[in-house]
Amino acid sequence: MKKKFSIFEYVLLFIVLFFAIGYILFPLIELAKESFRFNLDSYKALGSPTVLGSALNSVLLSVVTVFGCAAIGILLAYYFHFYKIPFKKYLSVIFLIPLATPPIVGVVSFLYLLSDNGILSRILFAIFSKNILTGFEGWTAIIIIHLFSFYPLFFLFASASFEKLDYNVIDASNSLGASKWTTFRKIILPFLLPSVASAGIITFMASMASFSAPFVFGGSLRFLTTEIYNSKINGDTSLTAVLSVFLTLISVVFLFLLRKFRTANEYSLRMKGSVKKIDASKLYNLNLAGKVLFPLTGFLILLPVLTLLYLSLIPEGSLIRNYFGEGLTLINYQNIFTTDAVALPYYNSLMMSLIAVAGTIIIGLPASYFTAKKKIKGGNILESIITLPYGIPGTVIAICLIFSFNSGNVFSFGEILVGTFAIMPLAYTIRNIPAITQSLNSGFNNIDPSLEEASYSLGAGRFKTFRTIILPLIIPAIISGALIVFINSFGEFVSSILLYTFSTKTISIDIYSQLRLYNTGGSAASGFIMFLIVLIALIFSRRKIS
Amino acid sequence: MFLEIKNIQKKFSEQTVLENINLEIKKGEFFSLLGPSGCGKTTLLRIISGLESSDSGKIILEGKDVTSLTPQQRKVGIVFQNYALFPNMNVSKNIAYGLEINKVSKDEINIKVTDVLKKVNLSHKVNASVSELSGGEQQRASLARVIVNEPNLILFDEPLSNLDYALRLEARGELKRLQREAGITSVYVTHDQGEALALSDRIAVMNKGVIQQVGSPEELYNNPVNSFVAEFVGHYNIFSGSEAEEILGITDVGNDEALIILPENLKINKSETQTALKIKEILYNGSYTEFIIEHKNKEIKSISFSNEKISHFNIDDYVNFEFNTTKIKLIKR
Numbered sequence: 001m002k003k004k005f006s007i008f009e010y011v012l013l014f015i016v017l018f019f020a021i022g023y024i025l026f027p028l029i030e031l032a033k034e035s036f037r038f039n040l041d042s043y044k045a046l047g048s049p050t051v052l053g054s055a056l057n058s059v060l061l062s063v064v065t066v067f068g069c070a071a072i073g074i075l076l077a078y079y080f081h082f083y084k085i086p087f088k089k090y091l092s093v094i095f096l097i098p099l100a101t102p103p104i105v106g107v108v109s110f111l112y113l114l115s116d117n118g119i120l121s122r123i124l125f126a127i128f129s130k131n132i133l134t135g136f137e138g139w140t141a142i143i144i145i146h147l148f149s150f151y152p153l154f155f156l157f158a159s160a161s162f163e164k165l166d167y168n169v170i171d172a173s174n175s176l177g178a179s180k181w182t183t184f185r186k187i188i189l190p191f192l193l194p195s196v197a198s199a200g201i202i203t204f205m206a207s208m209a210s211f212s213a214p215f216v217f218g219g220s221l222r223f224l225t226t227e228i229y230n231s232k233i234n235g236d237t238s239l240t241a242v243l244s245v246f247l248t249l250i251s252v253v254f255l256f257l258l259r260k261f262r263t264a265n266e267y268s269l270r271m272k273g274s275v276k277k278i279d280a281s282k283l284y285n286l287n288l289a290g291k292v293l294f295p296l297t298g299f300l301i302l303l304p305v306l307t308l309l310y311l312s313l314i315p316e317g318s319l320i321r322n323y324f325g326e327g328l329t330l331i332n333y334q335n336i337f338t339t340d341a342v343a344l345p346y347y348n349s350l351m352m353s354l355i356a357v358a359g360t361i362i363i364g365l366p367a368s369y370f371t372a373k374k375k376i377k378g379g380n381i382l383e384s385i386i387t388l389p390y391g392i393p394g395t396v397i398a399i400c401l402i403f404s405f406n407s408g409n410v411f412s413f414g415e416i417l418v419g420t421f422a423i424m425p426l427a428y429t430i431r432n433i434p435a436i437t438q439s440l441n442s443g444f445n446n447i448d449p450s451l452e453e454a455s456y457s458l459g460a461g462r463f464k465t466f467r468t469i470i471l472p473l474i475i476p477a478i479i480s481g482a483l484i485v486f487i488n489s490f491g492e493f494v495s496s497i498l499l500y501t502f503s504t505k506t507i508s509i510d511i512y513s514q515l516r517l518y519n520t521g522g523s524a525a526s527g528f529i530m531f532l533i534v535l536i537a538l539i540f541s542r543r544k545i546s
Numbered sequence: 547m548f549l550e551i552k553n554i555q556k557k558f559s560e561q562t563v564l565e566n567i568n569l570e571i572k573k574g575e576f577f578s579l580l581g582p583s584g585c586g587k588t589t590l591l592r593i594i595s596g597l598e599s600s601d602s603g604k605i606i607l608e609g610k611d612v613t614s615l616t617p618q619q620r621k622v623g624i625v626f627q628n629y630a631l632f633p634n635m636n637v638s639k640n641i642a643y644g645l646e647i648n649k650v651s652k653d654e655i656n657i658k659v660t661d662v663l664k665k666v667n668l669s670h671k672v673n674a675s676v677s678e679l680s681g682g683e684q685q686r687a688s689l690a691r692v693i694v695n696e697p698n699l700i701l702f703d704e705p706l707s708n709l710d711y712a713l714r715l716e717a718r719g720e721l722k723r724l725q726r727e728a729g730i731t732s733v734y735v736t737h738d739q740g741e742a743l744a745l746s747d748r749i750a751v752m753n754k755g756v757i758q759q760v761g762s763p764e765e766l767y768n769n770p771v772n773s774f775v776a777e778f779v780g781h782y783n784i785f786s787g788s789e790a791e792e793i794l795g796i797t798d799v800g801n802d803e804a805l806i807i808l809p810e811n812l813k814i815n816k817s818e819t820q821t822a823l824k825i826k827e828i829l830y831n832g833s834y835t836e837f838i839i840e841h842k843n844k845e846i847k848s849i850s851f852s853n854e855k856i857s858h859f860n861i862d863d864y865v866n867f868e869f870n871t872t873k874i875k876l877i878k879r
């Protein structure tokens with residue numbers, strides 16, 4: 001089959017290349033240029049105690065996060081797969097709740113739950129008449145929030161691996177006299193290793209890029225992301241650029257590690273034949289402690305969001321007056337939609353997310369079509385560029401855009417984008433292109449090439465074949481990818497906080513500023529609404545995938 | 547000639563997959579490409595259909611050079627190994643697809659679809675989704691999707707290989723009947739010699755991208771031209787000159803020749819004394835029994851039919867061969 005392009009395909013290819021060059025490569029080049037702008041001296045800052053200290057803190061935090069989350073996630077997945085768990089159906093949903101919690105919502109809910117003025121310390125104070133729970137800040141707070149936010153990834157990855165585990169192997173090990181622990185250590189852990197390693201690398205990158213928790217709870221602690229933000233706010237352009245380059249390099253190294261790992265991994269999974277699933281009668285029984293512990297953990301996972309719900313339902317200020325004395329009210333929710341200043345962020349977030357969804361589809365669908373379906377020459381280079389933003393922290397993406405579009409150029413069609421509405425959905429689009437292309441690539445790869453060939457041989461042209469065969473088959477992947485983009489964009493905080501102006505405030509930014517103004521009820525109500533919307537989108541996307 | 551394949555050559559990177567292929571296929575003929583997996587059958591079929599391009603050579607269809615035409619211009623029907631039914635359409639939509647592209651009127655499409663579904667025994671599945679069909683039904687639906695367009699040529703790529711054994715035999719007869727009734731010229735790819743022998747008017751035997759022999763099933767079975775065809779099509783016993791002399795007592799086999807004999811033409815007799823031939827395996831098959839006889843490290847096959855009077859044999863029995871010298875043939879090695 002001769003693989004000639006139609007004019008339409010050339011147009012699409014041009015759009016994809018324009019995006020890849022203009023909004024991914026060009027901004028990174030601008031960043032690099034900025035970091036060398038004065039002279040190499042700006043890199044001397046890397047040796048300063050503040051920079052070294054923040055780098056050290058970021059790495060330390062990430063290492064603790066990875067190992068902590070791995071332990072929690074693998075253990076949960078193991079028990080879920082091999083044991084009878086009370087309320088398993090509900091718990092398996094509850095344990096994924098952190099995925100539906102946008103970063104700033106998680107941070108705010110933990111603040112309202114565990115800080116000195118939080119609900120829990122108030123309850124304890126009411127009971128014991130003294131302050132028992134104090135000092136929820138700094139390392140403790142950040143690590144707890146990180147564990148909460150990132151363990152579900154390990155849980156999901158390990159669960160998916162367990163689904164592929166041949167239960168005959170476990171039976172064989174048991175019949176050879178191995179104890180449960182030996183089987184776990186010698187058979188199960190090595191089996192999980194590839195997927196757990198992937199989860200580890202992803203979590204390390206996410207943790208290095210984490211901004212919200214260090215930003216709100218960091219106090220005097222310095223991390224790379226918050227240092228970039230601070231230097232930007234202080235107008236130290238050269239330090240901002242140098243720190244951004246530094247953080248990007250670290251993340252991109254891990255991104256390449258991840259890619260290497262993934263390809264090796266996919267191959268080994270493909271070699272597997274059919275597997276025997278565990279049958280229900282073989283599930284182990286939990287002891288009493290376990291039977292109590294699992295529902296209790298589920299409740300603990302729910303606590304932050306329950307806190308938000310409760311605080312959103314009590315009148316503003318009752319936090320200070322009398323915590324539990326006043327009746328429930330919907331006034332905080334009413335305020336959101338009656339006060340213009342509050343309703344605007346809702347409009348902004350919704351519009352920006354929808355634009356990002358449209359943008360990622362417009363760029364991602366042809367990109368994926370060329371790389372995964374057509375497998376054009378140089379496709380893997382194009383794919384590497386398109387998915388590069390996955391390895392670039394949101395803070396850095398925002399900085400790159402600021403450096404690139406604070407004056408007009410070809411890629412902004414002569415306009416200054418900094419400070420406009422457009423730059424926010426642009427940032428979301430860039431950040432989410434990798435997610436949607438991943439979904440689309442696997443969608444395209446699942447389409448049997450002979451379907452297309454059958455269509456050609458029945459006399460259909462290329463466009464007809466795309467419209468009647470390929471497009472209908474790729475639509476589920478488009479929808480699930482679009483939902484992921486929506487979820488990520490709707491709750492986006494990290495790059496928004498560097499890019500927003502008063503009129504382009506999003507819900508996340510609004511929650512944060514209300515928090516600073518001690519508007520507990522308002523921020524809790526917004527946080528809860530955001531949680532619900534994301535939760536609904538998440539449920540839809542998981543249903544689509546399965 | 548209806549279809550001419552001229553000097554087709556194909557390489558994938560450095561690997562030569564098809565070497566100078568020349569074939570002529572007559573109108574209405576059922577023509578098979580037979581060869582082991584990986585010998586290039588699918589590649590040749592794809593070149594005929596236009597899904598793959600050749601490095602050199604020509605495809606001439608009904609006197610017209612179609613080498614540079616796309617698949618949709620050639621309008622050759624293809625039945626794929628995995629059926630390739632469109633999962634986003636139900637059975638009747640799948641079958642109507644080609645007709646719609648050819649702008650056949652709605653009414654006529656309905657008539658033709660109903661008609662072809664009756665032919666392939668799928669009338670009860672008109673509105674079924676593809677995933678509801680069994681393997682055999684999918685195979686028939688994919689065949690219906692092709693013949694409804696009344697193409698001049700149908701290409702089959704191992705269409706029965708995904709069915710289990712009993713179903714495969716049944717589908718084989720069904721397919722032959724449909725092809726004969728429709729009178730459509732067919733090129734049929736398979737690695738199963740039984741299938742090729744049963745279905746074909748003529749067969750081209752391929753190995754490693756080279757055509758070994760072209761002929762009717764009887765010709766290939768009775769007069770293979772080389773040891774590959776003898777082994778692959780007839781499961782002949784093949785002896786080199788020295789082996790023929792040592793085992794069968796036949797001299798004058800040339801250096802570049804081999805002696806071949808069909809298993810059913812090589813009979814065994816029990817020997818009371820020790821000989822160099824010992825029964826290694828006895829495979830009972832209902833209508834016939836196959837004996838594997840060991841001579842040093844060489845295995846020789848002998849077949850006895852159930853209606854032949856033979857004595858009872860056990861494994862490790864010593865035997866002698868008995869054969870009619872008119873049944874042995876000399877071929878190129």
Ligand SMILES: Nc1ncnc2c1ncn2[C@@H]1O[C@H](COP(=O)(O)OP(=O)(O)O)[C@@H](O)[C@H]1O
Pocket residue numbers: 558563581582583584585586587588589590
């Ligand atoms: N697209 C391709 N790229 C590279 N090698 C191929 C491709 N298609 C087939 N081959 C190789 O060509 C040879 C013949 O393949 P094929 O025609 O599918 O054989 P058959 O159908 O007889 O089993 C095989 O060695 C196969 O690996």
Ligand SMILES: [Mg+2]
Pocket residue numbers: 587588589
């Ligand atoms: Mg093949």
